[in-house]
Amino acid sequence: MRTPFGPRHPRTLALYVRGELPSAETRRVEAHVAGCAACSRAVSEERALRAALHDLPARRAPRSFALTAEQAHRTPATDRAPAWVRWAQGGGAGALAAAAVLVAAVLLTGGLPGGGAAKRAAPAAGLARQADRSAAVETSPAGASAQKRAPEATGTPEAHFVMPESASPAAVATPGDLSAQTPSALYVAETAGRGGPGWRAVALAAAAALAVVGGGGVVASSRWRKRRRNRT
Amino acid sequence: MNEPRSDDALLAAAAAGSLDAFNAFVLRHQDALYGFCARMVGPDRCEDATQEAFVRAWRAVGRYRPGFPRAWLYRIASNVCLDLLRRERRRPASLRIAGDGDAPIAELPDSAPGPESRAEQAQLRAALERALAELTAEHRAAVLLCDLQGWPLAEAAGALGVPEGTLKSRLHRAHERLRRSVHLEPLRGA
Structure with missing residues (x-):
């Protein structure tokens, strides 16, 4: 026969001994314990333990722990940190941590936003400038040598200037070589889902705002606590 | 004759700035709280822990919400004791056995028929304390x-x-360990 309150339900027996079971459950346990030797013994042992614990001698305080006026003055109830200090400290620390996470996310996913993002912020003006510059580069040897020095110029200079005749501008336009493309290719590249300021710039702006707010909160709350320490 | 003020009334007066009211609350609970701290952190640090608990309680009395003054005080005290134990990363340095140092309020029951039985009870208590x-x-x-x-x-x-379920679980495990450490004669009856 399965034992309903034995090893499977030892806590039920403990609650029964403690008198913390509902009355219906208490009656059910009583009825079972009366006819089950194992549970009856478990109940007896639990009772013995509780009685022994309860009989352990109490302690008397060796002295009065009443606060003296000096102790009370040092930490008066009315002088505890007000809510704004506690919020500023906790919220400030959280804001700083969030700012750090945002900056880390930006750095880990490709570094700081470059000029490309700024250019994309104003597509029309950017397009015009890009078109002018690419035209100048195509006709000027000095412009070609400058392009060669640019960090993103991974191929030969000609690779930037010569458009394969078999390929359409849209097919070869990539974000990395915008400055080398014709205006129509640039337009295609700009409209291929890369418009707007970019999430990295937004994240950095948010991080800066969080850092300012969080740092301010932490500094203000620290100053308040320092003033209180000096006062007491 | 005036009725003794409730804990909640004393704490409300303390929150309004009355140190006398707070100290009345302290005197009411200091024996039990000292006993709790003594068994939590050991005899070396229990006075410090008790005092620290009352100081922290005074500092926090403005945030006390009426209802469970004793639970509020012991929550502060248990945090003080746990902080102390975590800081020191040690168990109580030595265990004070009943009658060994601090004067117990409750003496051994007189129901013991003779010195032998008294000695057995003292041994049992010492084992339980350990x-x-x-x-x-x-x-x-x-x-x-x-x-x-x-x-x-x-x-x-x-x-x-902690939730009640967690407390029940802790009690159950603690009782299991105590039973393994101390042999107790089963007790019949309610």
């Missing part, structure tokens, strides 16, 4: 409140800041 000191701090706090001081589970759970 077994208590071997429990984890969380399990020990649960046993101290629910078994030694006889608090209801709900109030003790509030004092320790």
